[in-house]
Every structure is written in C-alpha cells, then in structure tokens.
Amino acid sequence: MAKDSRLILDPLTDNNPITIQVLGICSALAITAELEASIVMSISVLFVMGVGNVVISLMRNIIPSKIRIIAQLIVVATLVIIVDLVLKAFAYELSKTLSVFVGLIITNCIIMGRFEAFALGNGPYRSFLDGIGNALGYGIILIIVGFFRELLGSGTLLGIPVLGDPIEKTGLYALGYENNGFMLLSPMALIVVGIIIWVQRTRNKALIED
Amino acid sequence: MEHVELFFKSIFIDNMVFATFLGMCSYLAVSKKVSTAVGLGAAVIFVLAITVPLNWLLDQYILQPGALSWLGAEYASYDLSFLSFIMFIATIATMVQLVEIIVEKFSPSLYNSLGIFLPLIAVNCAILGGSLFMQSREIATLGLALNYGIGSGIGWFLAILAIAAIREKIRYSNVPPALRGLGITFIITGLMAIGFMSFGGMLTGGDDEGKAEEKSAAIEVIEEDVKQEDAKTESDLELAENINK
Numbered sequence: 006m007a008k009d010s011r012l013i014l015d016p017l018t019d020n021n022p023i024t025i026q027v028l029g030i031c032s033a034l035a036i037t038a039e040l041e042a043s044i045v046m047s048i049s050v051l052f053v054m055g056v057g058n059v060v061i062s063l064m065r066n067i068i069p070s071k072i073r074i075i076a077q078l079i080v081v082a083t084l085v086i087i088v089d090l091v092l093k094a095f096a097y098e099l100s101k102t103l104s105v106f107v108g109l110i111i112t113n114c115i116i117m118g119r120f121e122a123f124a125l126g127n128g129p130y131r132s133f134l135d136g137i138g139n140a141l142g143y144g145i146i147l148i149i150v151g152f153f154r155e156l157l158g159s160g161t162l163l164g165i166p167v168l169g170d171p172i173e174k175t176g177l178y179a180l181g182y183e184n185n186g187f188m189l190l191s192p193m194a195l196i197v198v199g200i201i202i203w204v205q206r207t208r209n210k211a212l213i214e215d
Numbered sequence: 216m217e218h219v220e221l222f223f224k225s226i227f228i229d230n231m232v233f234a235t236f237l238g239m240c241s242y243l244a245v246s247k248k249v250s251t252a253v254g255l256g257a258a259v260i261f262v263l264a265i266t267v268p269l270n271w272l273l274d275q276y277i278l279q280p281g282a283l284s285w286l287g288a289e290y291a292s293y294d295l296s297f298l299s300f301i302m303f304i305a306t307i308a309t310m311v312q313l314v315e316i317i318v319e320k321f322s323p324s325l326y327n328s329l330g331i332f333l334p335l336i337a338v339n340c341a342i343l344g345g346s347l348f349m350q351s352r353e354i355a356t357l358g359l360a361l362n363y364g365i366g367s368g369i370g371w372f373l374a375i376l377a378i379a380a381i382r383e384k385i386r387y388s389n390v391p392p393a394l395r396g397l398g399i400t401f402i403i404t405g406l407m408a409i410g411f412m413s414f415g416g417m418l419t420g421g422d423d424e425g426k427a428e429e430k431s432a433a434i435e436v437i438e439e440d441v442k443q444e445d446a447k448t449e450s451d452l453e454l455a456e457n458i459n460k
Contacts, residue, residue: 086300089300111343
C-alpha cells in the first residue's frame with residue numbers, strides 16, 4: 006500500500022514530470038497567462054491521463070509492439086476529442102482561449118511517456134494511480150505558473166481583482182504599484198518555470214545535474 | 216508577395232518554439248549537441264513539409280463543414296470537423312512510419328542521420344501543432360500550406376540550432392549549481408523568445424510608427440492574432456448555425 010501511495014506522491018515533488026522528467030512542457034506554457042485556463046488545462050490532462058492509462062493498461066497484452074505508438078495516439082486522440090467537445094459545450098469562452106492547445110494534449114509527452122514507461126507493463130489500478138499522480142504533478146506546476154503570471158501581470162486571480170483597482174488607484178495601486186504587463190507575454194512563462202526549477206533544486210541538492 | 220510574407224512570418228514572428236512553445240520536449244532533450252540538433256531539425260522540416268499540405272487536403276475535402284459536397288449535394292450539410300484531431304494524428308503517425316520505410320529503402324545514408332529521430336517526431340507537438348494552426352489560421356491554398364509547413368519547420372530548426380550552440384558554450388561558464396542543465400536552458404529560451412518578439416514589427420513596417428512604438432508592435436501582433444482567432448471561431452459558429460437551419 007505504501008508503494009501505491011508513492012505512485013501518486015513522487016510525481017508531485019522529486020519526480021515531477023515537468024521540472025525533473027522534462028516532459029509535457031509543449032502545451033503547458035502558452036496557456037498559463039490566466040489561472041483559470043491553467044486549472045482547466047490541468048483537469049483536462051488529469052482526465053485524459055487517468056482514463057488513458059487504464060485503457061492502455063487493459064489493452065497492453067493485445068497491442069502488437071510494432072504499431073503501439075499509433076494505437077496509443079488513437080486512444081489519446083479519442084479522449085481529447087471528448088474533452089474538446091465538453092469544453093465547447095460547457096465553457097465556450099475558455100475553449101476559445103485554449104484554442105489549439107486542447108488538441109495538443111494528444112502530443113503531450115507526459116501522456117505518451119507514461120503509457121510507454123508504465124501502463125504497458127502494469128495492471129489497470131496501479132496505472133490509474135500513476136496517471137493521476139503525474140497529471141497532478143503537471144497540474145501543480147501549471148497552477149503555480151498561472152498564479153504568479155496572473156497576479157503580477159494583471160493583478161487578478163481567476164478574474165477577480167485582488168490588489169485593488171488600477172484605474173481608481175485603490176489598494177496597492179494607491180502606493181504607486183503597477184501591473185507588470187510583461188508577465189503576460191509568453192517568454193515569461195519559461196523564465197517562471199526556470200525559477201521554479203532553481204528553487205526546487207536548491208532545496209533538494211540530489212537533483213542537481215552534472 | 217503573399218508567399219514571401221507567410222514564409223517570413225512563420226519563421227520569425229510565429230516561431231514555433233519562441234512564440235507558441237511547440238515541440239519543447241524534444242527541443243530540450245535533443246539540444247545538448249549541435250550535430251544531433253541539426254539532424255532532428257532537418258527531420259522536422261521534412262515531416263512538416265509533408266504533413267501540413269496533406270492535412271490541408273484532408274481538411275479542405277473531408278473535414279470542414281460542407282467539405283464533402285464534392286460527393287454530391289446530399290453530403291453538403293455534413294460537418295466532420297470534430298474528427299480533425301484523430302485524422303491529423305493518424306496521418307502524421309502513418310506518414311512518419313512511411314517516410315521512415317521509404318528513406319531506409321532508398322537512401323541508407325540519410326536514414327542513418329535522420330532515422331533515429333523519425334519515431335520521436337510522431338509525438339512532437341510541433342508537427343501536430345503545425346497542422347492545427349494551419350487549420351485554425353485558415354491557410355487558403357495548397358501552395359501556401361506547403362510554404363507554411365516549410366517555414367515553420369525552418370523556424371524550429373533555427374531555434375534548436377541556436378540553443379544547442381549556446382548550450383555547448385555554456386558548459387564553460389560558471390552557472391549556479393541548482394540552475395545547471397535544465398534551469399538555465401529554460402531561462403535562456405525565455406530570453407531568446409524576448410529577442411524574437413522584436414521581429415513582431417517586421418511586416419508592419421516599424422519606421423512610420425517611430426521607434427517608441429516598436430515594443431508595443433510585438434504585443435499588438437499577438438493581440439491581433441488572438442482577435443483574428445476569435446473572429447474566426449465566431450464565423451465558424453455562424454456557419455454552423457446556418458447549416459443547422
């Protein structure tokens with residue numbers, strides 16, 4: 006049982022898919038300018054990874070190894086279409102913000118990576134835990150980046166102003182504080198992730214490369 | 216002129232790595248040496264040049280709302296666009312496999328240099344991203360789609376070449392231990408992306424707006440893109456409604 010809980014807890018910190026395994030950065034960073042989009046993206050990936058890992062794990066004995074990549078891609082693509090249609094139906098505004106990045110969950114390397122490394126060799130229950138754990142590890146980074154970019158960039162969280170009104174000059178703005186519009190531009194996402202990696206590796210020296 | 220504009224736009228302004236973060240996984244994993252980076256970059260150009268036009272044909276004649284009208288009037292109301300993810304990725308995976316077989320058969324030397332990268336490419340976000348952006352930006356003709364594929368491939372190639380060269384040099388510098396490897400690569404990529412944003416004013420002609428405007432031009436281009444995409448989804452909606460009626 007302790008082993009099973011490690012499957013969920015490890016990816017959150019010392020084996021994080023983004024900062025340690027370097028997987029799944031592709032679709033992650035472009036949409037983190039707002040916290041809400043980051044949360045929705047994390048939930049979508051959580052769904053796709055949890056279900057996908059179970060499906061692949063159940064089919065692991067009948068997929069010929071030569072065409073396994075295509076088989077995996079079809080499973081992910083089907084799940085992503087479900088996510089895309091659900092988003093279009095219930096959160097149309099958000100699905101416009103996420104635009105093609107929902108589709109890019111298909112080629113999110115975390116998903117393929119976990120299919121290859123774990124689901125093809127383990128039972129459905131453990132694969133499910135592994136999928137959930139890695140998706141949470143991915144989501145945590147996304148949410149941290151989204152939190153700082155939205156807070157420093159537009160002074161809001163989930164669209165609610167938390168630092169006062171920039172036009173009326175209330176709250177922090179009365180002291181001369183200004184929003185840093187630069188945080189909203191895409192390059193800052195990379196730099197924020199770079200800083201997260203820096204903090205994480207300073208705290209845990211074992212992770213340092215070279 | 217249209218071709219030249221799209222070509223430079225897809226290389227510099229909409230650079231896959233710096234503007235939209237596509238293909239970051241292989242970009243970070245395979246950029247330790249310049250020679251391997253060149254191999255992967257060439258393979259990406261090659262595969263994008265094949266899959267983008269192919270997916271354009273699929274999109275035009277099968278997937279778009281009303282695209283099936285060439286089969287007869289009764290098919291004109293079909294809208295298969297929800298299938299585009301699965302069709303695109305299947306095309307890409309098949310094409311990559313096919314290219315691998317063909318290259319292995321006819322040019323063993325090319326296969327030796329590109330071959331090991333081809334399986335990596337099927338799951339490279341840049342390839343699927345190329346097709347999805349081609350669809351969402353409504354590229355008008357097959358020629359432009361080919362142009363877009365090659366252009367974005369070259370943009371990706373430039374990016375991975377630049378970062379590989381920097382990473383080879385940075386081994387001799389004194390980076391804080393916790394930032395070594397991955398951390399500093401992220402930050403360098405961020406700085407390069409800021410640099411690439413200055414290409415934003417390239418096609419709008421920065422001169423008449425004065426130098427002070429240059430900075431905001433890049434932001435405007437991004438905003439314009441977003442607006443265009445918004446406008447497009449709206450027109451998509453209208454189209455869908457009309458069809459439903």
